[in-house]
Structures are given as structure tokens and as C-alpha cells.
Amino acid sequence: DAGITQSPRHKVTETGTPVTLRCHQTENHRYMYWYRQDPGHGLRLIHYSYGVKDTDKGEVSDGYSVSRSKTEDFLLTLESATSSQTSVYFCANRQAGTYEQYFGPGTRLTVT
């Protein structure tokens, strides 16, 4: 069990508005990840974190920023939402010294 919650679980927003998605873990796992999942694509990494205040970009990071001020929370912000960011967003964690990732329940975001 990942011990991950994501909020909100569903959101509809308008183009141009900022949106923040929250990922919260009950464990103190070092690594956390944000992915998006779209039809025809595997999960694609947006940003990841390897510790508090330590983050880096993934393959589809344009238009997104992240913050990790506490071990248990990893926030994903869409600075100015676009329709191309309509997607399902998954957060995952990974314990240091292991390679298995565990996923949260996802956030379904629609940008109109």
C-alpha cells in the first residue's frame, strides 16, 4: 500500500487559471513522482523529488511546477492551465534503497 492520498480527486477548471494538485504520503519515503496518463501514451513523468526541497524535471515538465516543503507532501502546480493538460495525474512514491513505485488514486483534471 502506497499510503498516498491525492486531492482533489476530480477537478474542472478553465483555461488560463492556476491549479494545484496535492499528493500526501503517510510514509516518509524519500522519492515522490508526478505522472500524467493519456490515451495512447504510457505514464509520463512530469517532475520528481528526491528529498525536501529537492526536485527535478521529467520529460513533460513544461507548464508545470512542483514544491516539496515537507517529506509527506508533494504539490504540482499548473501555472496557467491549458486544454492539453486535461489528463489523469498520478502521484507515486518510492522508498530509498528499493526500486518499486507505489501510486496514489489519481486526480482527473479537465481544462475547458
Add this chain to the structure above:
Amino acid sequence: RKEVEQDPGPFNVPEGATVAFNCTYSNSASQSFFWYRQDCRKEPKLLMSVYSSGNEDGRFTAQLNRASQYISLLIRDSKLSDSATYLCVVNPTSGTYKYIFGTGTRLKVLA
């Protein structure tokens, strides 16, 4: 060539059947491999990790063929509840952030 490729399916099999999926990967230096199960509109759930030649857990067997660069997932005695999408995931360099996800193989087990 995609880094990780899977046959999208669907594989339609009767209950009790044995079914196998393959997943090919392009990076010959890849070290860690995973199979996840994903139900419709749900998160991926880890089914099995593969680090050496293979792994077995009950009705599920995963095998790694490094020479041909593929991993397989074998499901024996299929249950209706096995119906899901199975994702293949490759970690090209163990311990790094990079995980490459396949687009998944859809399995339908029919009564």
C-alpha cells in the same frame, strides 16, 4: 522504436485459460523490470518485480529474456477478476528517477 512496447490487445480468454503477454525494451542495459495491473479509472498497482531471470507469485510468472530484450507475464488459470490492463515498466538504470512505461496490454477474461 519505442523504448518499451506492448501489444495493446485486447486479449479475450475464457476463464481457466493460460495467457501470456510480452513486453520488449530497447535499452539493453536496463536492470529493473516491473509488471503493474491497472483497472479502469484506477491507479496502477504493482503486480511483480523482475530483477534476474524471473519471478513467480501464485498464478503469475514473469520471465526476463535479456538476449532478446523482452519480459513476459504468464497468467495461469485465469479468473474473471484478472480482467484489467497490464503495464510493463522498465527502469533503464536502477536507482535513477527514470521509469519507462508501456502503454499496456488489455486482458478480458470471459465467463
